[in-house]
Amino acid sequence: MEISSHEQNGVIVRRFSGDVRIEDIIVSWDRLFADYPNLNSYKGISIVFLDATIKHEAENLDILLEFFKGHLGHLNGLKIAFVMDSPMVTSIIIVAQRYRTLRINPFTTEKGALEWILL
Secondary structure, three states: OEEEEEEEOOEEEEEEEEEEEHHHHHHHHHHHHHHOOOHHHOOEEEEEEEEEEEEOOOOHHHHHHHHHHHOHHHHOOOEEEEEOOOOOHHHHHHHHHHOOOOEEEEEOOHHHHHHHHHO
């Protein structure tokens, strides 16, 4: 698995490639928090999984939900776009429904994700 990050018009864009597991996702968020200690100065985060194969089982969703629950303070006020073309879209919708204070949306294109964040 590889992750690259860059900033574009006040948006943090993170691209995942290769096989991605739940542990990789958690570590990547911890790294994001360390690399960008002042997330509130950004408009949002676009997380692109188009070149990744997500190795995600249904029971791992609870792990992801607990992780987000513990980091709500870092993410409040940010728009978070997940760009993917996999069945994990359902998991993202569940996370968004569970934590309505977070502004999370799934997208199938990077352009759509960036347009939504920049609105």
